[in-house]
Each structure stands twice: as C-alpha cells, then as structure tokens.
Amino acid sequence: MENRISLGAKSRYSLDLETLEIIENDGKLKVSELKEQPIFTIAGTDFYVEIYSQTLIEVADPKNYLPVRDMTDMGDRYKFLYHPTYKNWPCELDDPKESFDVEVPYLIKLDPEGIARKHNIDPKELKGRKDIEFLNPNYQGFLARRAGKLPAIDIAGEQYFVDLENRQLVLKENAFHQLKFEDFQEGCPLSDDFSYRFAYDRQSRKVIASGDLQAKQAIIVELPYKVSLDPVGLARQLGFSDDHYIREYPIEKHLVAKVSNIKGANIPNEVDNSERKIRNRKKGFGL
Structure with a gap:
C-alpha cells in the first residue's frame, strides 16, 4: 500500500515515505528522489532541498517539512520563525523566546544545478535572478x-x-x-x-x-x-x-x-x- 503525504494543502506534489520519491499528484509521476537532493542545515538539523514542491524536508524525519511558499520573501532570501524543538514553525501559544528567525537562501542558490536542469538553461543564467522567475507557473x-x-x-x-x-x-x-x-x-x-x-x-x-x-x-x-x-x-x-x-x-x-x-x-x-x-x-x- 502506498504511504504518501501531501506536501502542503495546495501542493501539486506528494512524498512517498517508503521510496522517498516526490510524486506529481496529477500524473502520478516521479519527479525527483530526495536522496539525490542538496542538504540545507538549520540549527543542526539537515533538510533536503526539493525544488519541485518548493519545500525543505527533514532528512531524519521526512514527515516534517517546511514549505518555502509559507516563508517571507525578503527579495534575495527567505525568512521565517523557527522552533528548534518542533523543527518547524512555532505554535501560537508558545513562548516567543523559544523561537528565532531563520534566513534561507533562494532555491536557485541552494540548488542551481537542479533549477537549471529543470528549465534547460545554463546555471550561469541564474546569476542575479529570483526564485519567482522560475518557480512561478506563469511568470510571463x-x-x-x-x-x-x-x-x-x-x-x-x-x-x-x-x-x-x-x-x-x-x-x-x-x-x-x-x-x-x-x-x-x-x-x-x-x-x-x-x-x-x-x-x-x-x-x-x-x-x-x-x-x-x-x-x-x-x-x-x-x-x-x-x-x-x-x-x-x-x-x-x-x-x-x-x-x-x-x-x-x-x-x-x-x-x-x-x-x-x-x-x-x-x-x-x-x-x-x-x-x-x-x-x-x-x-x-x-x-
């Protein structure tokens, strides 16, 4: 039996927890494998950088993921409030002192080769560009x-x-x-x-x-x-x-x-x- 989780309420992608494959929901097609993705570390915890679903997925616990779309776009990076115990956003009733701001580079910086391969361009063309130019389905x-x-x-x-x-x-x-x-x-x-x-x-x-x-x-x-x-x-x-x-x-x-x-x-x-x-x-x- 398939053991999948959706990577967000509006996400087009799911994660197969057994094979660690990212699946496109519409066509049921595999688009990537987590084990092949770059790693980004937050406060000692490693996360896979997954560009199709635009998420950071915890290496040790793939059920825990951070949708990039829920982070604040600062113009050249993302920013969000991180709780080190949950390894995710804090709850509303948590003591604010338990959490801290984390800055995450753009996905085109975290995985330039993956973005370039997905869009069939030279990685050099990513210089000075923004994530939204490649991750938005209708940027034009x-x-x-x-x-x-x-x-x-x-x-x-x-x-x-x-x-x-x-x-x-x-x-x-x-x-x-x-x-x-x-x-x-x-x-x-x-x-x-x-x-x-x-x-x-x-x-x-x-x-x-x-x-x-x-x-x-x-x-x-x-x-x-x-x-x-x-x-x-x-x-x-x-x-x-x-x-x-x-x-x-x-x-x-x-x-x-x-x-x-x-x-x-x-x-x-x-x-x-x-x-x-x-x-x-x-x-x-x-x-």
Missing part, C-alpha cells in the same frame, strides 16, 4: 500584468477583463460594455467560495435584476476570490508590492467563472460556448 503573465495588461476571465464563453481598480468587468471585444461590481452580490470570505455573484443574461450580456430571473438566457455567475481574479491589482489596493501574492496565486492563464442555471445546477463550459456561437451566428445574419 505576471510581467505582463505589472506592465499594465489586465487579467481576463471567461464568463459563459465571453472574455472579460478584470478591472479591480474601477470595480468592473470589461468585455474584451467592446470596451464600452461593462459589468459593474456595485451590481453584484458580494461574497463573505468566511462562508462563501466566491468573491461576487450575479445573475447574467447570456443574450444581452448584462446583469439581471432580481425581478427578471425568469429570462430565458438567465444564469448565475460566481467569480473566484479577488486574489485569484487579479493578485497584482489586489496587492496594489492593499499597499503591498506587485509580487506579494504571486508565489501562492499566480496569474491564471485560463480563468473561468463558475456558472449555473437559476436553480443552481452547474452549466458545462461547452454549453456556454455553444450559446455564444448561436449568438454570433445570428449576428452574421443580421438577427
């Missing part, structure tokens, strides 16, 4: 967003730009067609899995008032949390640096809103796209 998307390109989301087959600053969604094919956040129902982070919800008419591509929900083309749209919609825009609103959320919430390449019918049943994306094709066909015939 982040650069484009920082340069001014707004992220987009698919709503029932239509592409909308996400404009958090002006609290609106802007139809990609017509900048004058906008959906205002003030017309949406705002979700509660503690109880809802959406940031905004609204009724939407697929034909007119407008928000529907509560009294018109019997419209034939009416659907319910739920948008993901703001940090997923636009991590850079949210960081700016809250006064953080542009890359504050990027490690954990990269710019999505294909962001799709959840849609359902008025009764709450999910609508498959291919059905949404078929509605758009019908509308476009009618446009072509002047209908």
Whole structure:
C-alpha cells in the first residue's frame, strides 16, 4: 500500500515515505528522489532541498517539512520563525523566546544545478535572478500584468477583463460594455467560495435584476476570490508590492467563472460556448 503525504494543502506534489520519491499528484509521476537532493542545515538539523514542491524536508524525519511558499520573501532570501524543538514553525501559544528567525537562501542558490536542469538553461543564467522567475507557473503573465495588461476571465464563453481598480468587468471585444461590481452580490470570505455573484443574461450580456430571473438566457455567475481574479491589482489596493501574492496565486492563464442555471445546477463550459456561437451566428445574419 502506498504511504504518501501531501506536501502542503495546495501542493501539486506528494512524498512517498517508503521510496522517498516526490510524486506529481496529477500524473502520478516521479519527479525527483530526495536522496539525490542538496542538504540545507538549520540549527543542526539537515533538510533536503526539493525544488519541485518548493519545500525543505527533514532528512531524519521526512514527515516534517517546511514549505518555502509559507516563508517571507525578503527579495534575495527567505525568512521565517523557527522552533528548534518542533523543527518547524512555532505554535501560537508558545513562548516567543523559544523561537528565532531563520534566513534561507533562494532555491536557485541552494540548488542551481537542479533549477537549471529543470528549465534547460545554463546555471550561469541564474546569476542575479529570483526564485519567482522560475518557480512561478506563469511568470510571463505576471510581467505582463505589472506592465499594465489586465487579467481576463471567461464568463459563459465571453472574455472579460478584470478591472479591480474601477470595480468592473470589461468585455474584451467592446470596451464600452461593462459589468459593474456595485451590481453584484458580494461574497463573505468566511462562508462563501466566491468573491461576487450575479445573475447574467447570456443574450444581452448584462446583469439581471432580481425581478427578471425568469429570462430565458438567465444564469448565475460566481467569480473566484479577488486574489485569484487579479493578485497584482489586489496587492496594489492593499499597499503591498506587485509580487506579494504571486508565489501562492499566480496569474491564471485560463480563468473561468463558475456558472449555473437559476436553480443552481452547474452549466458545462461547452454549453456556454455553444450559446455564444448561436449568438454570433445570428449576428452574421443580421438577427
């Protein structure tokens, strides 16, 4: 029987405790073996440096691991609070005097050969670079967003730009067609899995008032949390640096809103796209 542990709540990777292999959860493929990885020592305890899962895994007790994404990025290194007894972060009720700050070099410094091999580049090309450039699944998307390109989301087959600053969604094919956040129902982070919800008419591509929900083309749209919609825009609103959320919430390449019918049943994306094709066909015939 497999004896695996997930390397974090949102991690795509697991550790096989018997073989000490790192497994990609989606494809069930081995991506690395711990025994081949470099070692980083913290207060006398050795940790494997594992670049795929971006974790430090204790050599003597592989069940104990330190996700790099949970550490603070200081711009050229990471920093976190370490408890020498737990060999991990302290508990909230622990005496602060029992813990101390630990600085961890970037992974490109701890394992330059591994990073270079993974990305098929010369290790010399890593000089002066940051971890986020190689460990973020859509770093080019982040650069484009920082340069001014707004992220987009698919709503029932239509592409909308996400404009958090002006609290609106802007139809990609017509900048004058906008959906205002003030017309949406705002979700509660503690109880809802959406940031905004609204009724939407697929034909007119407008928000529907509560009294018109019997419209034939009416659907319910739920948008993901703001940090997923636009991590850079949210960081700016809250006064953080542009890359504050990027490690954990990269710019999505294909962001799709959840849609359902008025009764709450999910609508498959291919059905949404078929509605758009019908509308476009009618446009072509002047209908």
